[in-house]
Amino acid sequence: MSEAVTRTVTGPPGLLASLDPLLREWLPRQRWFAGKGRPVTGFSLVAATELLPPDARVGLYHVLVRAHQPLVPAPGSPEQPGDCYQLLIGVREALPPRLAPALIGHVTQGPLAGRTAYDALYDTRPAEVLLEALRTRARIGGLRFERSRDQEIRTGLVPRLMTAEQSNSSVVYGDTFILKLLRRIVPGINPDLELPLALAREGCPRVPAPTAWMTADLAGRSWVLGVLQPYVQGATDGWELALRELAKGQDFAAEARALGRATAEVHTALARALPTVTLGHGQVRQLVGGMTERLAEAVRAVPALRPYARGLRSAFTALDDLAAEGGTWTAQRVHGDLHLGQCLRSPSGHWSLIDFEGEPAKPLAERRLPQPVVRDVAGMLRSFDYAAHSAGSPVPGWATSCRAAYCTGYAEAGGYDPRTDPVLLRAYETDKAVYEVVYEARHRPEWLPVPLSAVRRLATADEAA
Numbered sequence: 001m002s003e004a005v006t007r008t009v010t011g012p013p014g015l016l017a018s019l020d021p022l023l024r025e026w027l028p029r030q031r032w033f034a035g036k037g038r039p040v041t042g043f044s045l046v047a048a049t050e051l052l053p054p055d056a057r058v059g060l061y062h063v064l065v066r067a068h069q070p071l072v073p074a075p076g077s078p079e080q081p082g083d084c085y086q087l088l089i090g091v092r093e094a095l096p097p098r099l100a101p102a103l104i105g106h107v108t109q110g111p112l113a114g115r116t117a118y119d120a121l122y123d124t125r126p127a128e129v130l131l132e133a134l135r136t137r138a139r140i141g142g143l144r145f146e147r148s149r150d151q152e153i154r155t156g157l158v159p160r161l162m163t164a165e166q167s168n169s170s171v172v173y174g175d176t177f178i179l180k181l182l183r184r185i186v187p188g189i190n191p192d193l194e195l196p197l198a199l200a201r202e203g204c205p206r207v208p209a210p211t212a213w214m215t216a217d218l219a220g221r222s223w224v225l226g227v228l229q230p231y232v233q234g235a236t237d238g239w240e241l242a243l244r245e246l247a248k249g250q251d252f253a254a255e256a257r258a259l260g261r262a263t264a265e266v267h268t269a270l271a272r273a274l275p276t277v278t279l280g281h282g283q284v285r286q287l288v289g290g291m292t293e294r295l296a297e298a299v300r301a302v303p304a305l306r307p308y309a310r311g312l313r314s315a316f317t318a319l320d321d322l323a324a325e326g327g328t329w330t331a332q333r334v335h336g337d338l339h340l341g342q343c344l345r346s347p348s349g350h351w352s353l354i355d356f357e358g359e360p361a362k363p364l365a366e367r368r369l370p371q372p373v374v375r376d377v378a379g380m381l382r383s384f385d386y387a388a389h390s391a392g393s394p395v396p397g398w399a400t401s402c403r404a405a406y407c408t409g410y411a412e413a414g415g416y417d418p419r420t421d422p423v424l425l426r427a428y429e430t431d432k433a434v435y436e437v438v439y440e441a442r443h444r445p446e447w448l449p450v451p452l453s454a455v456r457r458l459a460t461a462d463e464a465a
């Protein structure tokens with residue numbers, strides 16, 4: 001690991017160099033590692049902050065590292081500094097059995113030789129340190145812990161790491177708060193904090209209002225590292241609920257309609273809080289250009305898409321043609337990666353939306369662009385289709401009835417029925433299905449048939465809903 005440290009707060013020199021061989025093995029195995037398929041060939045250190053001294057029972061380091069990877073997974077491919085990751089590294093003499101899943105490795109060189117390094121988010125004491133820093137609005141090295149003026153954090157909340165499959169890592173504190181630590185981090189305004197803060201200012205009850213957040217100031221730029229928000233106790237996410245109803249052969253239309261209403265309420269509040277723009281032919285052409293380019297990349301990455309490429313492209317050209325005839329659309333800030341798993345239903349039946357990060361692989365600037373609300377609607381329509389395909393035994397008409405009910409709910413609360421824009425909807429649903437094909441090929445190849453079946457439909461359909 002090259003020691004190009006931006007900030008180090010105390011700690012034995014050479015500590016991080018000693019972690020290099022362990023991290024090379026450990027990092028690519030993490031669910032949240034974004035550079036799958038290419039080996040990690042080294043690291044450069046972006047920042048390191050000591051949060052608990054190594055001579056204590058538990059040592060704790062906050063570390064930001066850039067993983068170096070070859071451009072393509074082929075011998076001789078040039079190595080380049082790639083994504084930056086946030087790690088919380090604990091150091092102990094030995095790991096108790098309950099921390100076995102957290103093991104990074106045994107340090108064999110440097111000042112901590114003989115100790116064990118592990119993912120500290122699994123451990124109580126390190127997780128408490130983070131909450132305490134947020135509670136007290138601490139500043140430690142380049143790390144800033146901030147808290148909203150109107151929310152208190154009480155002491156004594158017991159932490160537990162969430163074990164669900166996630167793109168990031170979340171710790172729940174006493175069923176009162178949940179802290180999401182972003183794993184792949186980028187400098188700049190992050191919509192996962194920006195949008196919930198804007199919605200809280202609007203008084204929108206559909207999104208848990210950020211209680212506190214954690215940022216790093218590095219080289220004159222701010223990086224969002226984590227967000228603490230109220231934990232919705234006893235909540236079930238929409239995906240789980242949909243699968244449960246499907247397993248019973250039950251219709252989900254009433255919940256789909258409620259979800260449509262919730263989505264429309266969030267969109268209305270976002271349109272009030274942040275700028276909206278009108279998309280004319282120039283902007284639509286750009287948008288269609290992006291969709292077409294993503295399709296071309298997806299076809300290169302997943303050859304199974306090739307037979308459908310022409311049909312899928314027609315969904316995009318139809319939108320361009322409509323704009324050329326004078327069609328215009330309003331664009332605004334949206335969720336950007338809405339699906340059933342991002343919707344939480346409280347035991348009283350209230351739906352909330354979470355995870356405003358947008359599609360994690362896209363550059364931040366792109367994720368923050370205003371877009372037609374249909375972008376989110378298309379995400380949800382795809383999700384009903386996903387759920388229907390994942391059911392043990394098919395329930396005829398299930399997805400169709402959910403899709404219709406969702407649009408009805410959206411129209412009731414938002415004053416706009418997405419089905420009145422079939423060309424736009426088909427283009428966005430196609431763009432989403434293409435994204436999903438690449439996502440599944442990369443992360444869960446056994447799921448690939450699900451978006452591929454939508455691809456077959458969308459490549460021939462005249463309209464989406």
Ligand SMILES: Nc1ncnc2c1ncn2[C@@H]1O[C@H](COP(=O)(O)OP(=O)(O)O)[C@@H](O)[C@H]1O
Nearest residue numbers: 166167168169178208229230231232235354355
């Ligand atoms: N405010 C909340 N209350 C209860 N559970 C939550 C809350 N926020 C997130 N979760 C749970 O944590 C999971 C991961 O959160 P999410 O923001 O989607 O993280 P990621 O970006 O890592 O996928 C969600 O699927 C949900 O189960």
Ligand SMILES: O=P(O)(O)O[C@H]1O[C@H](CO)[C@@H](O[C@H]2O[C@H](CO)[C@@H](O)[C@H](O)[C@H]2O)[C@H](O)[C@H]1O
Nearest residue numbers: 166167239337339340341355382383386436439
């Ligand atoms: O939850 P994330 O923000 O990390 O989103 C990513 O992972 C999702 C899967 O966990 C993926 O969603 C796809 O699968 C869902 C079922 O597991 C389905 O409900 C969604 O409709 C489908 O897109 C999402 O695309 C990806 O960005």
